[in-house]
Amino acid sequence: MQFSTLLATAVALTGASAAAIQSSIRFNIESDNQEVNNKGLSSIHEGAAINYFFAGEGSESFDFDYKTGVISKNVEIADNQTYEAFFTIQEGGSGFHTLQTSPSYDNTKWAVENGYLTGNGSNTFFAVKGTNDPYNYSKESFQIGVMAPHSPNIYDAVVPIKIKATVDSVA
């Protein structure tokens, strides 16, 4: 289904005057590198309320408000208490900026253009091994993020990817 059709459906179902228009969104990698091509994006806990994204078998689902460009999900802590985990980019010291969920929003404007995820207008992301993440998952798995231009050549593998977005339906 075309994204524009989904938009129209979403508006019809939620009522055009609703303040926020939300869909469910999930992601798969597109790359010439067959090690990561078609893998899903799912996040793994790497610190206090911080999850990093890796190329995996599953595609984690988020809420997408395409009016504000915010991607997030409610995470249950305990006893019906939830917090909003935002899909963000955290700047790293050595050029690799990691895609993560975080309790604070970094103002990245997310969008889906021609079926691909864009962050602040860019659809270029990277799958990287050897990022020195806290639990060392990136020694075995590709971690997802953005690589700054002229980054030092200190990583085990750096693979350019695009991220295909599947916008499912109204949440």
Ligand SMILES: *[C@@H]1O[C@H](CO)[C@@H](O)[C@H](O)[C@H]1NC(C)=O
């Ligand atoms: C959580 O919410 C449900 C539904 O409102 C309620 O039945 C349940 O008792 C609540 N649990 C706690 C631990 O407050």
Ligand SMILES: *[C@@H]1O[C@H](CO)[C@@H](O)[C@H](O)[C@H]1NC(C)=O
């Ligand atoms: C997008 O821009 C905001 C500042 O407006 C910045 O905080 C954020 O890190 C940027 N995100 C990306 C993916 O470049």
Ligand SMILES: *[C@@H]1O[C@H](CO)[C@@H](O)[C@H](O)[C@H]1NC(C)=O
């Ligand atoms: C990750 O690897 C580094 C060495 O490369 C090691 O010092 C550190 O303890 C490892 N961390 C974990 C959580 O295993």
